[in-house]
Amino acid sequence: MEEQLKQLQAEALEKVAAAANLKELNDVRVAYLGKKGPVTEVLKGMGKLSAEERPKMGALVNVVREDITKAIEEKQVTLEVAAIEEQLAKESIDVTLPGRPVKAGGHHPLTRITEEIEDLFIGMGYTIAEGPEVEQDYYNFEALNLPKGHPARDMQDTFYITSELLMRTHTSPVQVRTMLKHAGKGPVKIICPGKVYRRDSDDATHSHQFNQIEGLVVGENIRMSDLKGTLDAFAKKMFGADREIRLRPSFFPFTEPSVEVDVSCMCGGKGCSICKGTGWIEVLGAGMVHPNVLEMAGFDSTKYSGFAFGMGQERIAMLKYGIDDIRHFYTNDLRFLQQFSVHE
Amino acid sequence: MFVSYKWLEQYVDLSGVTPQELAEKITRAGIEVEGVETPASEMKNIVVGYVQSREQHPNADKLSKCLVDVGEEEPVQIICGAKNVDAGQYVAVAKTGAVLPGNFKIKRAKLRGEESNGMICSLSELGIESRLTPKEYAEGIFNFPNDVTPGEDALAALNRDDAILELSLTPNRSDALSMIGVAYEVAAILGRDVKLPQPNPAESTEKAADSIQIRIDAPEDNPLYIARVVKNVKIGPSPLWMQTFLMNAGVRPHNNVVDITNYVLMEYGQPLHAFDLDRLGSNEIVVRRADEDEKFVTLDDTERTLSADQLVITNGKEPVALAGVMGGANSEVHEGTVNVLIESAYFDGQIVRTASKAHGLRSEASARFEKGVDPARVQAACDRAAELMAELAGGTVLSGSVVAGELNVEPKKVSITLERLNTRLGTDLQMGGVEDIFRRLQFDTETNGNEITVTVPTRRSDITIPEDLTEEVARLYGYDHIPLTLPEGESQPGGLSPYQLGRRVVRRYLEGAGFNQAVTYSLTSEKRAAQFALEVRQPVALAMPMSEERAYLRESLLPHLIEAAAYNNARQMASAALYETGSVYLNEGENVQPKEEERLAGVITGMWHEHLWQGEKKAADFFTVKGIVEGLAARIGLADRLTFQKSAPEGFHPGRTAEVLLDAEPIGVVGQLHPSLAKEMDLKEAYLFELKLDMLLNADREDLSYVPIPRFPSIGRDIALVVESTVEAASLETVIKQAGGSLLTSVRVFDVYEGERMEEGKKSVAFALTYADPEKTLTDEEVTAVHEKVLAALKEQAGAELRA
Known part of the structure; x- marks a missing residue:
């Protein structure tokens, strides 16, 4: 019987070693250790043994059983690892194939510029004011010191709807409306972005519809130097910390004094095609609010003063991104728009 | 205004100031010099010549052979093609080696066998526009009057060695529309005197x-x-x-x-x-x-x-x-x-x-x-x-x-105090400096304590108020000398209004969902003005439009957005998702400002999802746009307040379009572009939405507050209902919700079937219902009791049977 057991053990261990996969291994386990397997059979035959032999054989059976079980368990681990590896090998993919695209659009470049400027001034304590695009002649012109027949009205060719209604030619009427709301009490500190319209034929540099963003500060003792400091901060944040501004006297009916504001060119003054060799790029119009404008908006011009500035988002975007044709902004070509989904 | 440097020199001493420097100084002081033209800089070697003799060219009818004294030892032979050339004339000669405008070089040449050592010039060959040349010389060479000498510089004699400054004048500076006016300006800038003509005719x-x-x-x-x-x-x-x-x-x-x-x-x-x-x-x-x-x-x-x-x-x-x-x-x-x-x-x-x-x-x-x-x-x-x-x-x-x-030529007087001047500019000027600036401008002044009174000459009609004096001081003092400061005094927090913030949230949501923002024109054609409008009115018209295409104000954003989609489609970008936020303009009667409402609109064409190598393709459809609108409502806190009602407005597919309501108020439309309009635009299927953004963003909503996460498990029950084909899912959902009461926490459609395996005129709609109680674990019996009520209500109110 001992002989028989030894032989069974040897046979079983051999078969365990030979098992090629988990199923074969399981077959071996069932065959040798199962209820009908030979080891169990040996155990069943133990009743016939003598009382001295029985414990000895019992121990031997257990040893054989444990040896076989252990061998099976070890083999099982090996086979499982192999099976996983095989599975993983089968599941291998080409990681260089394109991923599933996530849809994402983006801001129109004009919105991008507008929000950038809005945020910059919000940080300096400004709020955003908006107003109608179809305006009354009064708010668009008269309240801005441009009475009917004023020669400077030629500078702004206007789309009229009736003699008293027009498409606003600038966002300045929003300044007037805001000042009137303040009813003569400062401070006023606003940014007015929006669409404006001029009677122009559309070409590479003209558009009958474009955007403006204007700023207005009214308070006691607002100085020209405050305008200069504010625009200097703007230019540095918008175009780069190394940029400078330069004020040139100019004329607008609603400001006095009036200035054009140039920002130093990225060429660093060496002269390039963008600044036409001058080292400076004209970016803004600005000035101290004309006392007539303050008075018409209900502010005492001896007590209050203010500054205002304005610029065009299209021009800023064209300068900043190197866009060569203003019509691109209104064609909505995806090949154009998609370039501005990128966060800088 | 073109200003000749040489002419200007008659009124003000320009020594030591080059034309370019002068241009820069004038610009910085307030009158923009757009350019400085120096005609002689592109020419050289052009002298006065005296035509000693002229004879017919032996081999050419239209040419003359001339002997010309150019101030050298020997006269030179020049062949000339001008009809008006003749002996005894003083002319401008471009000698051999001369350069004319356009880098035109004069070389010794043989013309029809005769040697020619230079060229006799017309004024236009010397760079003068033909509209400016005297009529008698417009067709031929120019003749000098007799007071010139052969060999002298012809460009100097013709004042071509001048520099011409082109001034771009703002409407207020008409005083600079004269040489004397410019002279006053330049004299003030340079701090020099003006010499005026003193006419005194005999x-x-x-x-x-x-x-x-x-x-x-x-x-x-x-x-x-x-x-x-x-x-x-x-x-x-x-x-x-x-x-x-x-x-x-x-x-x-x-x-x-x-x-x-x-x-x-x-x-x-x-x-x-x-x-x-x-x-x-x-x-x-x-x-x-x-x-x-x-x-x-x-x-x-x-x-x-x-x-x-x-x-x-x-x-x-x-x-x-x-x-x-x-x-x-x-x-x-x-x-x-x-x-x-x-x-x-x-x-x-x-x-x-x-x-x-x-x-x-x-x-x-x-x-x-x-x-x-x-x-x-x-x-x-x-x-x-x-x-x-x-x-x-x-x-x-x-x-x-x-x-x-008669005319009043009495000059105006304008006064300003030194304080006011300094506080407006942010400067620290002294009275002496201010007086000096007005002296340079040749304005008389009178100082009384801290106040200066300026007598403004009639030539400067632009100066009428104290601020005008401020400007004169600032521009001549120099803006570069004004310091950089920031406004002082009470400050306020800046920021966006809730509405403006909401608009940004809407934009970001749509961009995150795959839309690119478009910006289209507000002006449109008569035909497009009221197309797709949520509220049709007589469109507002421009009085004098530039073109028929831009003659009316839009009442909907969709026409131009669809145009943009068609534009992209025609350029091999058939899959487009574009949105726009912008105003529409609703007529309120003549001479009344139109009502401007802010709208949000979108268009989707082609594939909504595409992953080529895995063969995944999903075309946009009605439910794509509807899902986007629902998602948007959820994003801005209006999750369950939008409803969709079948509708067939003009321009839309009558079977695939819904009116959108916020609570019970119509606020927009989602649907498919009518196929016949799509065909007109060369588009395949296009899905659209337009919503009243102002109403969406201004709708009252509850403040955000935390709802505890359920602590007890929920129980799900799925039901498949058989109903008449015409029964809408939303009506079934309403019945379920009412009957389900507070234990029913969610209802979702998960299957819709209509086809061979269904009886004609019937369809199957399957719902997944979820029951839960925030206070305890529900028992099967409790759920069954409610669920039976739901089924009974469905049968009674919607004729819905459980699918076998």
């Missing part, structure tokens, strides 16, 4: 008043009219210096009398007109409004029909000039003119503008009247012209001027 004993009388019948339009009479003039070319200065200023020379009026116009900024006194037709000048439909032939030989809003100069019977705009052919100065009447007048800007606009005649003269001339120069300019006519045309100036009307 007069004969004969009185001008005996030759002419003047009457003004329209004193408001013409407050002052001054005339002088110059007799026995000899019409001929004006001297070369005058002709070349005029050409450099952009004025074409004609003859001495006309050139003198133009020269004085440019010098003083006062327009003048010269009449042939003998052709005037009477000895009186009457200034009056034109009669309606009165006919008049201007000196360009065009018959004009006048109207009563225009001013004419007449001889008492008929017009001889359209005031301030153009003279008449009947009284024009011509070759045979002997006696001249010089008109120097002040015409109202508005009446001149009306006439120049009506006849499309904008001239140097009308431009100056429109902006207002200096009342103090009317007499001086007249005297100056008379003096020059005596000097340069041999005329006799009759004694005195004939003057009608």
Whole structure:
């Protein structure tokens, strides 16, 4: 019987070693250790043994059983690892194939510029004011010191709807409306972005519809130097910390004094095609609010003063991104728009 | 305004200041110099030549063989093609080795077998625009008058070595529309003196008043009219210096009398007109409004029909000039003119503008009247012209001027305190510095303590209030010297309004969902104006549109968005998702501002999802746009408040379009573009939405507050219902929700089936129901009780049977 057991053990261990996969291994386990397997059979035959032999054989059976079980368990681990590896090998993919695209659009470049400027001034304590695009002649012109027949009205060719209604030619009427709301009490500190319209034929540099963003500060003792400091901060944040501004006297009916504001060119003054060799790029119009404008908006011009500035988002975007044709902004070509989904 | 550097030097010392430096200084002080032209810089080696002889070229009919003295030992032979070349002429010669504009190099050449050592030049070959060259030289070579020497620099003799500054004037600075005005400006900038002409014509004993009388019948339009009479003039070319200065200023020379009026116009900024006194037709000048439909032939030989809003100069019977705009052919100065009447007048800007606009005649003269001339120069300019006519045309100036009307030439006084000046500018100027600036401007000042009172000369009509003085000080002090500060005083927090913030959230949501933001035009065609409008009104029309395409204000964003999708589709970008936020304009009646409402619209065409190598493709459909709108509502806190009702507005697919309601209020539309419209635009399927963004963002909503996460498990029950095909899912959902009560936490459609396995006219809709109780774990029995109620309600209210 001992002989028989030894032989069974040897046979079983051999078969365990030979098992090629988990199923074969399981077959071996069932065959040798199962209820009908030979080891169990040996155990069943133990009743016939003598009382001295029985414990000895019992121990031997257990040893054989444990040896076989252990061998099976070890083999099982090996086979499982192999099976996983095989599975993983089968599941291998080409990681260089394109991923599933996530849809994402983006801001129109004009919105991008507008929000950038809005945020910059919000940080300096400004709020955003908006107003109608179809305006009354009064708010668009008269309240801005441009009475009917004023020669400077030629500078702004206007789309009229009736003699008293027009498409606003600038966002300045929003300044007037805001000042009137303040009813003569400062401070006023606003940014007015929006669409404006001029009677122009559309070409590479003209558009009958474009955007403006204007700023207005009214308070006691607002100085020209405050305008200069504010625009200097703007230019540095918008175009780069190394940029400078330069004020040139100019004329607008609603400001006095009036200035054009140039920002130093990225060429660093060496002269390039963008600044036409001058080292400076004209970016803004600005000035101290004309006392007539303050008075018409209900502010005492001896007590209050203010500054205002304005610029065009299209021009800023064209300068900043190197866009060569203003019509691109209104064609909505995806090949154009998609370039501005990128966060800088 | 073109300003000749050499001409300007007559009034102000420019030594040590190059034209480029001057241009920069003028620009920085307030008048933009757009460019500086230096004609001679692109030419060299051009001298005066004397044509000693001319003979026919032996081999060419149209060429002449000339021997020309160019100031060298031997004359040179030059072949010339100009018809007007002849012996005895002084001409401009580009010698061998010379360079002409456009880098045109002159080389020794053989022309039809004859040697040619240079070229005899026309004025246009020397870079003068042909519209400016005197008519007699327009076709051929130029002849110098006799006061030149062979070999001398021809460019200097022609003032081509000048520098011409192009000034771009803002409407307030019409004072710089004259050489003297520019001289005052430059003198102030440089801190130098102005040397003005002091006209003092020698007069004969004969009185001008005996030759002419003047009457003004329209004193408001013409407050002052001054005339002088110059007799026995000899019409001929004006001297070369005058002709070349005029050409450099952009004025074409004609003859001495006309050139003198133009020269004085440019010098003083006062327009003048010269009449042939003998052709005037009477000895009186009457200034009056034109009669309606009165006919008049201007000196360009065009018959004009006048109207009563225009001013004419007449001889008492008929017009001889359209005031301030153009003279008449009947009284024009011509070759045979002997006696001249010089008109120097002040015409109202508005009446001149009306006439120049009506006849499309904008001239140097009308431009100056429109902006207002200096009342103090009317007499001086007249005297100056008379003096020059005596000097340069041999005329006799009759004694005195004939003057009608009068003008106030009293200068204004404007005051400002030093404090106000400094607080407006943010500077720390002293009174002495301020006084010095006004001294440079040649403004008289009077200081009284801290206040300075400035007497503003009439030439500077733009200065009327203290702020104008501030500007004069600032621009001459230099903006570069003003410090950089930030506003002081009470500050306020900046920020976006809730509405503005909401708009940004909406944009980011849509962009995150795959849309690109578009910006389209607000102006559109009549056809598109009310297309797709949520609220159709009579579109608002422009009074004078530039084109039919941009003649009306839009009532919907969709037409241009669809156009943008079609544009992209035509350029191989068939899958487009575009959105726009912007105003629509709703007519509220004539002369009333239209109601502007902010809208949000979108268009999707082509594939919504595509992953090529895995063969995944999902075309956009109705449920794509609907999902986007629902997601948007959820994003802005209106999750369960939108409903969709089948609807068939114009332009949309009648079976695939829904009206969108917020609570019970219509706020928009989602649906498919009508296939026949899509076809018109060369689009396949396109899905659209337009929503009233203002209503969405302004809707009342509850403040965000935390709801505890369920602590007890939920129980799910799925049901498949068989209903009539026409029954809408939303109505079933309503029944389920009502019957399910508070334990029912969610209802979702997970399957819809209609087809062979269903009875005709029936469909199956399957819902997944979830039950939960926040306070405890539900038992199966509790759920079953509610669920049975749901099923009973479905059967009763919607005729829905459980699918077998």
